[in-house]
Amino acid sequence: MTSKIYDTVIIGGGPAGCTAALYAVRAGLDTLMIEKFSAGGQMTQTRQIDNYPGFPEGVDGFTLGDLMQKGAERFGCGVLRAEVLSVGLRTDPKRIVTDSGEVLSRTVILATGADHRHLGIAGEEALIGRGVGYCAACDGMLYRGKVVAVVGGGNSAAADALLLSKLCRKVYLIHRRDSLRAARVYHEPLRNTENIEFRFNRQVKELLSDGKLTGVVLTGGEEEETLPLDGLFISIGRSPVTSLFRGQLPLSEDGYLIADETTRTPIGGVFAVGDVRTKTVRQIVTAAADGAVAVHYAEEYLAGT
Ligand SMILES: Cc1cc2nc3c(=O)[nH]c(=O)nc-3n(C[C@H](O)[C@H](O)[C@H](O)COP(=O)(O)OP(=O)(O)OC[C@H]3O[C@@H](n4cnc5c(N)ncnc54)[C@H](O)[C@@H]3O)c2cc1C
Structure with a gap:
């Protein structure tokens, strides 16, 4: 790939990643979202979502994922259909290795979600x-x-x-x-x-x-x-998708990336959003909220404040 350096790269195109992408491009950040499948994440596994506001008749998860990605693309977000194979979070810029090449970025938003076991x-x-x-x-x-x-x-x-x-x-x-x-x-x-x-x-x-x-x-x-x-x-538990980050970021006992409501991790410029992070309620609306919050702190980091 090129030696271009993005302002922010988002790993994962579920509701957390798509919302982060939307907020990042609207904030004028040079943004790339990397998703290995189609956008929507776990939402694509359900035909009827009734508890995400704005859809009085409900909406199927695949459609909602597609709409979320298109919303970010409308403002110029780049989308790379690729699997992230490894990450270097402590380097400056940060390095994201995908099966389509390497991507460099000043900040990274981790939105890899969780899989039901x-x-x-x-x-x-x-x-x-x-x-x-x-x-x-x-x-x-x-x-x-x-x-x-x-x-x-x-x-x-x-x-x-x-x-x-x-x-x-x-x-x-x-x-x-x-x-x-x-x-x-x-x-x-x-x-x-x-x-x-x-x-x-x-x-x-x-x-x-x-x-x-x-x-x-x-x-x-x-x-x-x-x-x-x-x-x-x-209903036998969930598995957060964190294997990429092991050894670089601390994980909770049950394997989630440790981050509070600010979504900040112990590494500057690295944020954890949605189901992958420690939190109480793992739903679309809370994942989306995390995406917006992360971009606020990413902007702050990029501005050096
Ligand atoms: C069957 C089902 C029904 C649900 N119904 C509802 C509902 O009705 N209402 C509700 O609020 N919540 C529902 N949920 C929960 C909701 O879908 C999740 O809380 C939400 O999707 C979490 O969003 P996320 O963006 O954090 O993660 P995810 O949705 O898990 O998205 C993570 C994305 O990251 C991608 N990814 C992971 N690793 C890599 C990699 N290495 N490289 C590239 N991409 C990667 C994945 O492909 C995935 O698309 C449901 C979940 C399931 C499974």
């Missing part, structure tokens, strides 16, 4: 959005009156099961151990909810489908059990 069983990826989901708060409404299962035993699985029990006819809670890891505060409500049924010491062995999910096969009991289902929510 997957079960890793056959058919799972193909059934995402077709009965398999990872976010009950986002997609639960699609299963009103239906039969669903939640896999997991922690707080988010417990919260998901309770949330879904208010919408769905029946909710199975499948956990591979004999008791939940979730905080005690969840146990009684779960036990007292009539339409929640536990499947302890069970694991999902197989996903059944006819193009969309129709059920699961469970192992762990004396005999295998087939549960007919309309939906399966996998």
Whole structure:
């Protein structure tokens, strides 16, 4: 690539990255956003987003991602479709090595997001959005009156099961151990909810489908059990995408880049935004907000204040 030095390079084109890109170009910064897939990040995995303001009928994630990228491009943001392979954050300028060459920049905004941990069983990826989901708060409404299962035993699985029990006819809670890891505060409500049924010491062995999910096969009991289902929510944790930054930036115990509401990291000119950073609520609206905040501090850094 060239020896051009950008004011800011954004790694990741989800809502955090696209918003950072929009704010950066509007602030007059020479900006490049690098995304390995199409824009939108995790949003592209859902067909119906109902809790991002401005869309009274909801919006599908792919469309929203595309709109976000176009909004940044309208003001002149460059977009590079490439995978970032390594970064040198302490050098001046900072170096970003992609599978399409090297890029130099005075500041870097890290927006690589987080992936929901997957079960890793056959058919799972193909059934995402077709009965398999990872976010009950986002997609639960699609299963009103239906039969669903939640896999997991922690707080988010417990919260998901309770949330879904208010919408769905029946909710199975499948956990591979004999008791939940979730905080005690969840146990009684779960036990007292009539339409929640536990499947302890069970694991999902197989996903059944006819193009969309129709059920699961469970192992762990004396005999295998087939549960007919309309939906399966996998709630076994998230994995932040931070391997590129290991050894350069501190990570929290659960692997997130440590940054507060300013999005600043311990390295000057390096910012962490969206789901990749330590925070309480990981949603589109909070990711987008981070993007705007990061650019404020990037401008401050570039101005030497
Ligand atoms: C199925 C599903 C449904 C959801 N529904 C909702 C909802 O209805 N409402 C809501 O508010 N939230 C929802 N969420 C959560 C929301 O999508 C996330 O909180 C949000 O996308 C986080 O944005 P982000 O930009 O921080 O990261 P991400 O969206 O994860 O984007 C990160 C981007 O970085 C890119 N990237 C990573 N590594 C590299 C690399 N090395 N090189 C180049 N690019 C890279 C990825 O390809 C990705 O596009 C949902 C999530 C899922 C999975």
